[in-house]
Amino acid sequence: MRTKLSLFIMAILMVIVSSVSAQDTVTIKWWHINTNTAEGAFWQTIADEFVAANPGVTIEITVLENEAFKSRLFTVMQSGEAPDLFQSWGGGVLWEFAEAGLLRNIAPELDANDGEWRNSFSAQAALNLFELDGESYGVPWTWGAVGMFYNKALFEQAGLDPENPPATWEEFVAAIEALKEAGITPISLGGKDKWPGHFWWVYAAIRLGGQEAFLNAYNRTGSFADEPFVKAGEYVQSLVDMGAFPENFMALTYGDQFTLTANGGAAMELMGQWSPGNYNNVVEGGLGDDLGWFPFPMIPDGLGNPGDVLGGGDGYAVGANAPDATIDFLKYLTSVDVQRRAAEVWVIPTVGEAEDVVTDNPVFASIIKARNEAPYFQLYYDQFLPPALGGEVNDAVESLLAGLATPEETAARIEDMASFELED
Amino acid sequence: MSLVNTRNLSEVKLAEDQIRRDKRTTSLRKWLTVAFFVVPGMAVFTIFVLNPIAQSVRYSFYDWNGLGPLTDYQEFGNYERLFAHDVFIKSVQHTLVIMSLSLLIQLPVALAVALSVSRGALPGRRAFRALLFIPYVFSEIITAIIWLYVLHPNDGLVNTVLGSLVTDYKNQAWLGADLVLYSVFAVLVWKYFGFYMILYMASIQNVPKDLEEAARMDGATELGVLRHITVPLMGPTIRLTIYLAIVGSIQQFAIIWILTTGGGINNSAQVISTYLYKYGLQRFKPGYGSAIAVVLFVFTFAFSILYQQFIMRRDYED
Structure with a gap:
């Protein structure tokens, strides 16, 4: 009985002591x-x-x-x-x-x-x-x-210089044509997840209009229906029409996108710095030395600087x-x-x-x-802009890529949301 | 005699007083009993149902991102924006399409299958019945994920099977802009068909067999028995399923959301509930979302009251 009692008291003491020390911890x-x-x-x-x-x-x-x-x-x-x-x-x-x-x-x-x-x-x-x-x-x-990850081996296969990737839009289009002729899917894209597709439109707008066009639209002295944003849509549309993306790409996810690149199923991918990590998850060692990177190509008559970065x-x-x-x-x-x-x-x-x-x-x-x-x-539009507007950019560009909206409609749809979200 | 009468009278009076006193205590006791059962339920209902509805109404008048106090009073601004937004109009149309399809296709087919399974002596009908009911047991999320694989445009089951059966078959984007609404409807039928079938089968059990026998004796054809005896006697269940199908299509969210990743390309499968989640909650606009919810609530509530009042009421009354 006595031992039981003392055990009981000890147990209570231990609880008290431990709760006291718990109070000291952060x-x-x-x-x-x-x-x-x-x-x-x-x-x-x-x-x-x-x-x-x-x-x-x-x-x-x-x-x-x-x-x-x-x-x-x-x-x-x-x-x-x-x-x-x-x-x-x-x-x-x-x-x-x-x-x-x-x-x-x-x-x-x-x-x-x-x-x-x-x-x-x-x-x-x-x-x-x-x-x-x-x-x-x-x-x-x-x-x-965000930039273009590319597979040097596939570039070589298509007769392109792997150490001299395209810097201008003409060179970029020529590379796409060469890859297609060699039977290689030029660009991997998972359209279903929306955000991988929106990089294309935003980057084209950055090259075409530069910081000024964006700040004007953001500060409401201009608009997202201004020329650079409409023209950005036209460039994106021209890539779709060219067949630069995989078959049924609007139904592919981002997971499908990097898996395709990692397995050598497509030559290029416009994506952020986390891509190599994803390639490594698909294939041990990823693309290894075949992996290269170049900035989004410069568009002729664009007002942006070729060094501007999304x-x-x-x-x-x-x-x-x-x-x-x-x-x-x-x-x-x-x-x-x-x-x-x-x-x-x-x-x-x-x-x-x-x-x-x-x-x-x-x-x-x-x-x-x-x-x-x-x-x-x-910064990515969907983080920089108010969430309702960022989300609308993703949606509008998705419709553009799917061929369900014209470049004008895409820009107008984004501007419609911007006029509500950026009033102040 | 008179003595007896007086005594009786006073006794009656006493008894009446007693009864009155009893009545008062019983009525108090009765009320206490009622309160004992009603108050907890009422409290929960008030806190978790009425209170949020009232709050939503309040939020719907503000431009609010869900954080911090309500400061930006908008009057009816959110409602004006809502009815001017083409995507909302689209989502109302899509909801109506799914509702009509489920009334015109899903319920009649479920009824037909229930009738044939419970009446005919089909071999293996128990297994057949179980098979049709299984999808209802799956969770909505699992259903949607399974169908994402089945409908995948490049290597999904549907395209693979059709591709091996049909020569020159071109892979269809079942969840692409043109087909997505109907694909979603097909999945909803697959999922909820069994539920309606079971309700109908239970109802068929309750149709008195002797009535059907009697009609047959009088020379009614099988079709005549169905039309004039069985189906009319299933009336209460049919009226209930119509109600459930309509409210169900308004509320349907999870399957559509997952299958279409937020309403489909170009909002081609956006319905009211997904519109609410996407434009109200996902994009940090709970004030706007509340306005959508209030509109949806008013519509569903009015419909429920009217339907209960005019159509289902006779089913409750003895």
């Missing part, structure tokens, strides 16, 4: 979307390292698939409880959260020690996308550019009620050491000192160069 709630096994495992390692080095801190990781993440984040945001640290692409969506007071301003930490942390980033254009009215809400940890990447934003340890952890995530190690898995470093890891990777090196030197860096 928990960081971290939501990321890296469902890929290697990437998820890497983040887990980083979290474990940070927890080991900082007693009293625990990190609660929630891994969500991209679309599931977006809808679930929106739900918790409506209840006013942001995760402490979560995936963000910057731009319009992030700014809506910031305006609602759901994010924590980390500008003081970025600017501490003469802006030590802020200046460590080479991707400054990316950093700006996490700012609004002088406040900062997050930082990018991988950032790149792109984006991933960052982490900090929730309004995040404990201070969150910012320390974010600093650790974007430290040179972690960036270097992450680059070995899939990341294109945003921190200048870590960029040297990709020197033996010509594809990543050209992407970093394009990203850092772009005179005008445009």
